[in-house]
Amino acid sequence: MRVRLSLVALLAVLASSAPVPAAAEGGPAWEACFALASTPDARVKACSAVIDTKSETGKRLAGAYCSRGHGLTEKRELEAALSDLDEAVRLDPDYACAYNNRGRVYSFKRDYDRAIAEYDQAIKLDPSLAMAYNNRGESRFNKGDLDGALADFDTAIKRTPNYAMAHSNRGLVYYRKRDMARALADYTMRIKLAPDLLAYIDRGNVYRDSEQLGRAAADYGEAIRLAPTDARGWRNRGMIRLFQGDFKGGLSDYDKALQYDPSDVYSWNNRGQARLRLGDKQGAIADLRKALELEPGLASAQDSLRKLGAL
Incomplete structure (x- = not known):
């Protein structure tokens, strides 16, 4: 896996x-x-x-x-x-x-x-079976052995340089190690070899955490283009738009995210935050209450509802 x-x-x-x-x-x-x-x-x-x-x-x-x-x-x-x-x-x-x-x-x-x-x-x-090194790296990663996983992904790529999933997995290890430059290099290679929704979301996450918000938004936009009915591209770009102060754009993205995944608590919460900043108090209350219905105790929703006098 x-x-x-x-x-x-x-x-x-x-x-x-x-x-x-x-x-x-x-x-x-x-x-x-x-x-x-x-x-x-x-x-x-x-x-x-x-x-x-x-x-x-x-x-x-x-x-x-x-x-x-x-x-x-x-x-x-x-x-x-x-x-x-x-x-x-x-x-x-x-x-x-x-x-x-x-x-x-x-x-x-x-x-x-x-x-x-x-x-x-x-x-x-x-010993030439690159797939076995990649798969062993995944198991080591899941055990928390990042260095062992990294060694296996390195070997998988050495055996098969164009192994897209091994580049993606190694990129994730670098991301966890906060080595963003190497993570970006591996995710960019993954996109070159096998561009898909997850490849762009992975790289977008690195750009987001590196505070390169424009590039993050562009990658999430590519994810949306490739898989327009998948909520993940919409909700990730929606978050970036909120960070950028584009509340109307964020609201629009979260509308789409919730159309395709109405069970995502954070999309309800974040759309509520966007509505709150756009002056739609009743809409914000409705969304934040829905977020709490899905995840009772969600602190951000509770805090916002208290400030609105709705909790």
């Missing part, structure tokens, strides 16, 4: 499909079982068809179980995934993919020590 950002609720998972075991023919099911573009449902269905034919043995059968285990992991059917990956290891104890994918299952279970042990074995079997 992708390591979590401290300020943006997200969970992005790095795909770890099994490499296709060497050997000859396969049919459509075989191809779909290993195709990078297969959806988790399509992968599970295709790999099940391969397994059910009982025509494959050895490394090829281990590959089918490993790839189906990956699909099941993406579907969060973790026990079924673990069963498949255990079978892949039984069939081919030297198959690095199976250990790497089994590590991901344990990572989703938050058993990071066991996940790291699986990645260790994958790396022992295939």
Whole structure:
């Protein structure tokens, strides 16, 4: 899984499909079982068809179980995934993919020590497997071992320089270490390699915390352009606009954020603050009360309501 950002609720998972075991023919099911573009449902269905034919043995059968285990992991059917990956290891104890994918299952279970042990074995079997270093780095990060995580992301990038997720993950470590220059460099490389909503939000967060508000707003604007129905771009840009004193712009952004995610307590709170500064006392009270309904005890909402004589 992708390591979590401290300020943006997200969970992005790095795909770890099994490499296709060497050997000859396969049919459509075989191809779909290993195709990078297969959806988790399509992968599970295709790999099940391969397994059910009982025509494959050895490394090829281990590959089918490993790839189906990956699909099941993406579907969060973790026990079924673990069963498949255990079978892949039984069939081919030297198959690095199976250990790497089994590590991901344990990572989703938050058993990071066991996940790291699986990645260790994958790396022992295939020291060139950049994905295993990246995934081990994520587990180390989740244990709070920033230096160990950084070493793993460095190695993943050394093995595969254009590994977008490893750059993103290393950027997050630098961000946590408050090394903003290096964080910006890695996030900029991530955007160059695989521009998406999260890449721009990540870099926008660094610009925000570096008090480069114009650049932060521009990155959040790109996130909005790429994913206009995702609330995260709108609410992050809304915050910047409030910081800049653009309360009408902030209000407009929070309107959109709440349209796409009406459960976000901070969007209600911040829109209330924008309305308060624009002189809309009743609108502010309504928004702040909604924020308190979602999170009783929210200090900023309570303080503002007290000042308005509404609490």
